[in-house]
Amino acid sequence: MLTNNEQEGAVGGRSAWRFAGASANPFHERSLVEAALRHLAGPREQVHLLGGNRPWEPALPLSKVMDTPLGAVWTVWSHVHALDTTPGDTEDSPLLLDRLFGFLRGQGASMLRWATLPADTSFYKVLTHWLEDSGLEFHVTKRIERPVLEAGRNGAETAFNDWVGGKRAREFRRCRRRLEELGKLSLRIIDGQHDARQWIGDFFEIEQSGWKGARGTALACKAAERRWFEAVTSRAATEGRALVYSLELDSMPIAISVNYRVGGKVWCFKTAYSAELSRHAPGALLEYESTLAAIADPDIEWLDACTIDDSGLMGALWRDRRPVVDLIIATRRSANLPTGAVAFGWRSYLAAKRHGIALARRVRNRGQTRP
Template structure:
């Protein structure tokens, strides 16, 4: 009898040695070593599609479990050169039309992993794999519109006489970490605002020495994660019931993903303490030369000292002083009131509808259904906000 571990090995091996990749496979069936190697070669970093993160999301996170993968292999069918986690359009938004949607990895970035040594081949492979599932369109949400992955997809589409349709977009904040941290903060905030923040920090020091800590090792990061989870749940997210620790699946995902990424130096938790009291903490992912500011939690009892801003100032200095990091993605919403004044670089994020066949009337129907869904979703969010007032 073959044990469960052996069956998993055989299953994963069959994905790569059957002569061609299946059009769509369970995410857990993708060879982990191949996936990690592709992430190292990716033409565009995406910390949320690192295997340790996305596999944890797909295993337990609310509404995001059991994602499938579109894998693209090279001409020899032995090397993974492209990967995009996906759901069906029905699974994503209950729309009964033949399309696939990029699986949302909790962080707001779904740019697919494409091999920098063969980005066009990888992009073409992903689109072909999507076609072979029977899909008529591929919806890529939260993709960097001017990023290398989108540029590769557009080039392949043009070559095939196809054109992507932009569904919506927004501009979000990022950090140019190649600059001197102090100079960047002075230019971004100005002398008057920095003076006010220093005054608040001095007031915070009345509660004990203010210390900025970075947890990287697996021994350090697990207790730092618990501190973060407690802070997040203590604030407005806890009151709304959206804190990670309040849902068993989300808590299981983050407790699995963070230590796993710490083992490969791809995650750190930053904490600001006043004496022995943690007043703010944040989770930061790292992929290639880019950092991703995933989430922030604060102790709202110290709100008058701007603990989230104080932590972000120290994080900015920390990232700017790190020669391995060239930029940082805030992964924040548009017009975010805290991060936007500090991180002044901007880039465009959007949702894109990619047709998979020429002159396909179903694409217009899919587009119309997506527009109707977006309108209904926006109306529902407005209603919820009104009810909360």
């Protein structure tokens, strides 16, 4: 067990990530986690690193959320841009879980919150079996379905075309024709080892030109998030882990998608499109044409859309789904009952929040339609 005081190479007083070999999850690669600790973690946030002190061991970042009369509540540390919290190396998952729950009990923890955890992995299966064998209760407090593209499957292009349908495909072709009336339209694919500076400035400019810039949520609007994105994408590009699709009009980018890859798997991360050309849907056209490009690439087997659910464009484009859950887990048997109560309360809170958001949206839309 390593803590922020024992870890070599601490970043800003917090634990540096000890990377154990090739990761099956890019969001837990050393470069991404170190950059997140440096740029996105709060100044008082203490992140403890469990494991990773030998090259073959998995590692997991942990943070205490609060103390309660029933014991402390801890969380698998994450941040707003971490879209998968599966430990990077799952070969020794039982060892990791033994150490994880031993550490938590030693810290007086009664519960662990584990968010944004895909439930279709071998690690998730090991985790649930380990908890059941240990007599520890766990509850799903949130579950979403994320669109997935099985690009390497036989007949993937036919399945994609059947799912999209002729009407929507004609709409995409119409968008392409309208853009081609303005200039030469091309899809540029930037893969392998490269310098991210050839596209990252264009990405910031395009993203900030649209609604994200107006709302202040574009990456370039916040200095810390901009520095973080520059750090992780530069490292990923240098290592050949960044896959970028750029839809270009007369060699000028009008839509860019940034993706991370590990072997044949790709996690879609950020997409930006030109606000000036939004009436021609360049962002949607990019997603459509990059999907066809991914299917045609023999080195790509699978893509995760990494969206908040399956209700948007990617859900309409990609047929397959992967479940992603948030868990509340008892760290000792005496906490089983209160863990169930906390999970029930949290689910009720999330349901009320969704209802409130939907109600506010209806009221806002009703007000906008009044004469």
